[in-house]
């Protein structure tokens with residue numbers, strides 16, 4: 001009689017697979033933060049399948065080590081392993097709970113923020129754990145045909161669970177059923193300013209003094225511009241306004257509108273008709289020089305983000321939403337509307353548009369520290 005085929009791979013293969021799974025989850029997780037276009041939807045699918053496959057792997061692992069982590073047997077190394085197990089289980093559980101429509105009110109944060117927070121702690125704890133207990137499976141074990149079958153089975157189970165949960169969510173009509181491909185749920189579309197006010201990290205400036213505020217266009221341009229709020233076509237019927245350009249003829253910028261969907265990484269999305277000026281019209285008035293390649297949008301808080309010149313031209317600097325003036329929380333007097341970009345790239349409280357030759361990488365730090373200086 002043929003020997004029984006045990007689906008559970010050898011211990012080191014389970015451990016190695018967990019390492020690979022966490023690397024895939026972290027990579028797809030971080031990439032998901034900048035994936036706002038449907039063409040990037042596969043990132044979320046891979047994340048979901050890897051996440052569900054990890055549930056199976058972790059269950060095998062915990063069943064194997066359960067006797068070693070009893071309270072009496074705990075030393076510092078094992079305590080670290082237990083903490084890793086708890087945080088990983090937390091990351092998995094909050095991810096699945098989110099998919100099924102879970103909600104958690106943690107003040108400025110919600111369930112998906114908790115998931116992402118736990119998800120970022122897992123690799124740190126895993127690195128400590130691996131320093132204490134790293135052991136690679138032997139090559140022949142990994143290459144073993146039976147283990148290849150087992151990997152396929154684990155991934156297959158993850159994909160099946162993923163499909164099954166989407167169907168279950170739809171049949172049960174859970175709050176998770178209408179998620180966008182990004183996992184975000186609709187909130188406050190077409191309701192003017194009545195949609196969630198969130199900041200990437202800590203940006204929370206005082207209301208901007210509109211009379212003192214100007215929008216400056218600087219950097220690799222033939223003519224730097226400085227526009228006051230009064231100079232901008234902000235109201236209905238104000239179709240265009242003239243922009244003085246020193247000794248050059250004044251340029252005119254028309255009021256423009258754009259319907260666009262704002263998708264925040266904290267798990268909500270909202271679609272609106274935004275009103276303001278096209279960045280392309282502003283750039284035409286300033287005339288970027290031949291070295292211009294990027295456009296950086298800077299907030300009064302120091303928060304900033306760049307778009308490639310071509311993409312920036314189609315973006316909008318909004319002063320109105322669904323016909324209403326933007327509220328302070330949504331970035332008054334002016335915020336960036338960058339279709340296809342995740343919400344944290346839609347810079348709020350914009351005061352400068354800087355045309356650059358290269359992307360200012362300092363912004364990758366600024367988005368985390370702006371607003372922390374109180």
Ligand code: HEM
Nearest residue numbers: 025029030048051052091092095096099116119120122183
């Ligand atoms: C930077 C870190 C991470 C980010 C940004 C992130 C983001 C997300 C998002 C947006 C979802 C919801 C997808 C949807 O609604 O379809 C999700 C689901 C999930 N994530 Fe993460 N995640 C991260 C790290 C992790 C880690 C480290 C783990 C596991 C250890 C994990 C496991 C899961 C699981 C199991 C799901 C549910 C998948 C499903 O049921 O379809 N995530 N994650």
